[in-house]
Amino acid sequence: MSNNPLLAADALPDFAAIRPEHVVPAVEAAIADHADAMKALAARPGDPALLADKDAADVAISRVWGVVSHLVMVATTPELREAHGQAQPLIDAHFSAVGQDKALYQALKAIDPLALPENERRALTLALQDFELSGVALDGEAAQDFAANRIEMGRLSTEFSNAVLDATEAWTLEITDEARLAGIPEADRAGMRAAAQRAGKEGWLITLHAPSVMAVLSHAEDRELREEAYRAWNTRASDQGPNAGQFDNGPRIAEILSRRGKAALALGFEDPVAVSLAAKMARDGAEVDAFLSSLGAAARPQAARDLASLAEFARDELNIADLRPWDVGFASERMRRKLHDLDTSEIRRYLPLPRVTEALFGLVRELFGVEFRAAQGVPVWHPDVRYFTLHRDGHEVASLYADFFAREGKRGGAWMDSARPRQHGVTPVAYLVTNFAPPVGDAPAYITHNDMVTLFHEMGHCLHHLLGEVDLPSIGGIAGVEWDAVELPSQFLENFAWEPATLKAASAHEESGDPLPDAMITRMLGAQKFLGAMGLVRQAEFALFDLRLHRAAGGDNAPDYRDVLAQVRSEVAVIDYPEWHRFPTSFSHIFAGGYAAGYYSYLWAERLSADAYAAFEEGDVSRAELGERFRAEVLSRGGTRPAIENFTAFRGREPENEPLLESWGIAA
Template identity: 45%
Template sequence: MNNPLLTDSILPLFSAIKPEHVEPAIDQLLAEARATVEKCLQTKQNYTWEKLIAPIADAEDRLNKAWSPVSHLNSVCNNEELRAAYNACLPKLSEYATEIGQNKRLFYAYRLIAKHSEFSTLDSAQQKIIRNALRDFRLSGVALSEEKKQRYKEICQELSQHTSHFEENVLDATNAWNKVINNKRDLVGMPESAIAGAKQAAEQAGEEGYMLTLQFPSYNAVMTYADSRELRREVYEAYTTRASETGPQGGHFDNSLLMEQILSLRHEKAKLLGFNNYAELSLATKMAKKPEDVIGFLENLATKSWRQARNDLIELQNFAREVHSFIEMEPWDISYYSEKMRQHFYQLSQEEVKSYFPVTRVLPGLFAVAERLYGLNITEIFDFDTWHPDVQFFQIHDRDGQLRGQFFIDLFARPKKRGGAWMDDCVSRKKSGDNVQIPVAYLTCNFTPPTGDAPALMTHDEVTTLFHEFGHGLHHMLTQVDHLGVSGINGVEWDAVELPSQFMENWCWEKDALALMSGHYETGEPLPDSLFEKMLSAKNFQAGLFMVRQLEFSLFDFRIHLEYEPERGGRIYEILEQVRKHVAVIQPPKFNRFPHSFTHIFAGGYAAGYYSYKWAEVLSSDAYSLFEEKGIFDQETGHSFLTNILEKGGSQNAMDLFVEFRGREPTIDALLRHNGIAA
């Protein structure tokens, strides 16, 4: 095998992928895709689904299946050689996408199919793909002059390079900082599991003592438990100034210029296409129809949440003063005293909770929940090619024994791995004749890795994160749509794509579901009722603070794209300060540079779309309220969610699918109730 990226194998051979393989393979597949488009257009006016759309989709699927493992490896085991190969291909892929989107002959061919009498004989998914394609042709500038088309192409290429560079800077800044501590006394307050992790990190780096890093498990442990306020402040500053012009690495991985360039290019792109700003362009493919809808939605939530958020902060300040004689609260004190307060009022220790959630119980429990809801059977496959020893691989069969999907799980944080948690598609479902291409997903997290012989112990937040990403995975894998453009998560409005993921989080708070996924890692003892009641009592602890924090992110993101003015630049921190004055109750220090590492909007798919988390939470909360009425494992309701939401993918509008499941349009009531906020 000369180049594994050019095989027709469904599953990638990760170990065989070499950086030098990447660019030649992508060049060849791009050439094949272009040749396919040209060949299909030779049929002149006799355009049909089978003669035009299907063969082009097959060629692009082969390209996507080759690029997917390269992109994934670049995220989970980044190195200089792979990064160089990845970045060399980005402009080529961008050029191809723009070229296809601006191909007038192809646009006219799609339009002829849409106008032909046979259009009505196509199934609803095929019709949706064609309608989406006609929309996307316009959003790709098919109607622009040649001069403007060229500029559009240049913008897209520059954006792909700048957003990749932004993410690389965040990754490099995260990996570049560490603090070695020689005396264990300096870590007083931190749990033994976190100290063991710091010791293991030092050993792996060839250092004596204990190593703290900016990987989230290490950062979070310091901010939540370390008694040393000086240490908390130092780590807080290092974390919140990553990839910026200030802080301990100031200027080394600075994203300041990139942020301005990205906003400028997005604005120019929107103007070229006839929109007033990038926020309007972003909404062209979402449920929300105009910027006023988004701003009004977010400000309505802020109005309902701000008073509770302020009360949450006042209660925390009072607790710190009265119980710990601590007066001057700073951001690096919030998590620390919040955990003290949680233990004081609820007698709830996160470390105690972790003891009942070893990954060896959580994963089987997650699969048991899916089995009860949807009749799935999930089994592990041990003989597979992987990129890291921690990775596991599973397959899903339905109640009829049909293979529905497969997925990789990569749970633990490590150097050279992008932070956060995400689901991505490895292979998408399609049907060709009698053959069905089984969908495959990547589920990636950054949880605290195991230390010594003990299994990895998960916080309840980590359990919830795993359920969230698995919800995305089920949306991708359980689809019954046969056409690539709208199978799985493809073609789903971006502000509805979080519905299945947030929906799954609800089972992490149900006693019957927790019984399936918990058990003490040493004794196997089930989660005690008393501990569960404490968790439930503390469920909405500081929910107001969390809500306004998410609204701060959402409003900031939307406004910097909505209000961009070329002559004034992005005004990133000016707008952020305005948003904070409007909705926030905690004001961070001037050195805080969180936008510099906000990869969701500057490197991910959430630009002018971060509000989607809250928008979709309205849908997910309302959907789950039906299970609250019928029973959390009610098979009829589970089957309805499976068939109306998960299996339909992007084949119908998200609102129509929601109404089919719920019987009506969503209301905000369940969201507020689940967050403990009065309507």
């Protein structure tokens, strides 16, 4: 065991030395150590040093499990996946037991908060809240009921997402006459042909996997084809549509809501919204409802005008006399092309990755006084991975692994994660992972503007972790930050990827070396906000539906989800949806994912980031001064104080809606 690299005491993991056979023994050893540590902590009730010691034990186990989880995402093999699959249930069972450890909870609860420094007092509050929300304070029959209810909720969530998957697989449409695919791009048709081949069929197969059905709804000129696909897509796992009743999630929604209501009451809350918001930035359901309703009210008139002009465009240019929901995606795409003709592949020829990263590093230097330096000789998991150290005021403050390119064995998408938290005398380290198309030959990689925005987004998360100045890992960096505020730094930094000056600095055409022309930048900015009001009322509809449904779930008779949806739509929607439309039965985010009574978080965090960025546009304070204030009041604070205090300390007031509305193209 002593030569297991996952258990080595090196400052940074020796990735190349880690083999799949190291995983299970290392995880078992780490769990045993952590369990011993928790037992020892539980025997010291009221000791003010408990928090720091618990953090140290948590860091030790997450060091092992963090590396394994990271490798399975970025450099997996069948053997590693297998080892990870064996270790995962051990980790889950262990942390579930720790979350229910009454002795540990009582030991922490016995600490006198007044004996703690302010940071640790906050960490204690959050730790106790975590325990209490998992029901650890319940006794006897109440505890048993709560645990049984939780298991049932887990089963229902799994059934819900399985029904969505089954319904997604159950519908396909075979096309033998290519003329029906008119308008659909060649790349999407190739996917449909491949799907047909896999199914042993001739021609093309349209499926309900998102790329396939979205290609039809956005591009297919055949209106009947669009309607058929739209109906199948929007009735998945419901009592309507081509497979009506076969996978119906309607009864599951009712049972999930009633069980969530029951769990909330057991914990002493009014409804599931109150449970969800207990650990979030939003104060209560009424505040969130008012926020979403005001966005809906502000956006709806313009959304209605946008829809009217879309209908006019469809009538004049597309020969569609009465615009129906299955025409909206198609007509929008055609109108967008006409008004803001954007050749994304041409923009890509202007964006070499090395230059984009230089522009990003330059921006971080300008805003936060932080210098990135490439470092060599640090062990990595693939030769493409870069390692940077970050310097501020002449000191090395943090470092970053950057893994930019898509490849075999690496999961798609983009994300950041903590590789090491900040502790006394230890600098924080982050992983930044993206899936850009790799370079070809000797030329640098060129990325799309979408990729560039993604890179800025993930860098925002990384800086939140790396520029933290808190030595207690449970409330340092991104830890302990309320869930509905955690996207503030990432979305904030995204804004800079749209600034003409940043775009100029980031661009150099692959042949001429010229920066992006002004006319192209203007078109990019126009396309960004195209039909924004319609998009915003749609987001408000999802979020209000989730919120109101869960607010109503506290009582004995939960309302019918269809009634709640109809009410919300009557307030914010502009599209006249058919009676059979049933998006909630496939709304896995809230019925099978972590977004229950939390879908509003997307818009909530966006209000913060848009408003924070607006300070830079007002222009009365220098960017360097504002950047320093953002670093000091937001990035450096981690979870040491409520996010609203970070925000008001930076902005000098509570957040306002106008910058968010403006960013969706809605004029005040």
